Amino acid sequence: MEPPFLHELAKDAIATYPDDTTSVINHIVANLTATYGTKHINTRQDEWVFNNAGGAMGAMYVIHASITEYLFIFGTPLGTEGHTGRLPFDDYFHILEGEQWAYAPPSLKKEVYGPGSVHYLPRGQVKQYKMHENCFALEYARGWIPPVLPFGFADSLTSTFDIGTIWKTVYITAREMSRNLLVGKI
Numbered sequence: 001m002e003p004p005f006l007h008e009l010a011k012d013a014i015a016t017y018p019d020d021t022t023s024v025i026n027h028i029v030a031n032l033t034a035t036y037g038t039k040h041i042n043t044r045q046d047e048w049v050f051n052n053a054g055g056a057m058g059a060m061y062v063i064h065a066s067i068t069e070y071l072f073i074f075g076t077p078l079g080t081e082g083h084t085g086r087l088p089f090d091d092y093f094h095i096l097e098g099e100q101w102a103y104a105p106p107s108l109k110k111e112v113y114g115p116g117s118v119h120y121l122p123r124g125q126v127k128q129y130k131m132h133e134n135c136f137a138l139e140y141a142r143g144w145i146p147p148v149l150p151f152g153f154a155d156s157l158t159s160t161f162d163i164g165t166i167w168k169t170v171y172i173t174a175r176e177m178s179r180n181l182l183v184g185k186i
Contacts, residue, residue, distance in 0.1 A: 001036075001069060003092045003118075003140060010094040010138050011116045021097045021136050025073055028138060029063060032071075039183050040064055042176055049172065050165045052155035056082025058131070065176035066185050067145050075136030085151045086126045089143020093119040098135030102127045149173075 009031055010024075017023035025045065033041045042063055051060045051074065058076035065071075075097070084091070084102075093100065095113050102111040102119055104127040111127075113119045121127065123143055131137075141148075153169070156162045180186075 001064070001071060001140060001142075003142075006071070006092065006138065006140050007094060007118055010096060014096060014115050019097075021075075021134075024096050025061070025136075028073075032063065036064075040180060040185060042172070047172055049168050050162065051169070052160050052162070052165075053151055053153075054083035054085050055155065056080040056129070056131070057155075062172050062176055064180075065145070065173050066180040067177060068186050069140070069142050070145055071138070071140050073136060074139050075134075076131060077134050079131060079133045079135065081128070081130040084121055084125075084127045084129055085148065087121065087123060087141070087143075087151075088147050089123050089141045089145065091121040091123075092140040092142075093121070094138040094140070095119070096136045096138055099132045100129060100135055100137065101132075102129045104128070 009028055013024040013027040016027055029041065029043060029045060033043055045061060048059045048061050051058055057080050058074050061073045063071045063073065073096070093113070095115050095117050097115055100113045100119055102113070104125070111119070119129075153166055156166050
């Protein structure tokens with residue numbers, strides 16, 4: 001998957017279905033399925049799970065997961081704030097609805113990302129971020145994915161003790177990574 005393609009797809013979905021996040025997501029998944037096929041795209045749009053990572057809580061729908069890429073929808077209607085994590089890959093956060101703020105010292109100014117924009121986080125960099133009410137994004141990561149899995153589970157293991165969500169997340173992610181490995185996608 002290529003970040004410019006995903007950015008154009010996100011912008012097209014937003015323009016086609018303004019103020020209708022469900023239809024935006026449907027549009028994105030339908031286009032990805034037409035482009036990459038169901039062997040690489042998870043079309044089970046009812047598989048939303050909570051995600052607690054870096055102090056932030058939202059829900060996610062895993063669209064694609066392999067050992068070198070992931071693509072999912074992440075967001076919340078309530079708002080959240082947290083730490084991006086110091087990720088071992090490049091991360092592209094395409095805002096579909098709402099607004100995200102980000103900050104990294106030594107700057108004393110916030111970065112503001114609205115619908116149709118991309119918050120790009122290069123590998124190894126770190127920021128504080130806040131997603132306001134009704135903020136959802138298409139998140140794409142490219143690089144070595146397995147080392148970041150503990151970041152995605154740490155909050156659930158140490159503060160929420162939400163073993164059911166961890167199990168469901170591990171199941172979906174492992175299933176999708178395995179499906180991709182079986183068709184030669186690393």
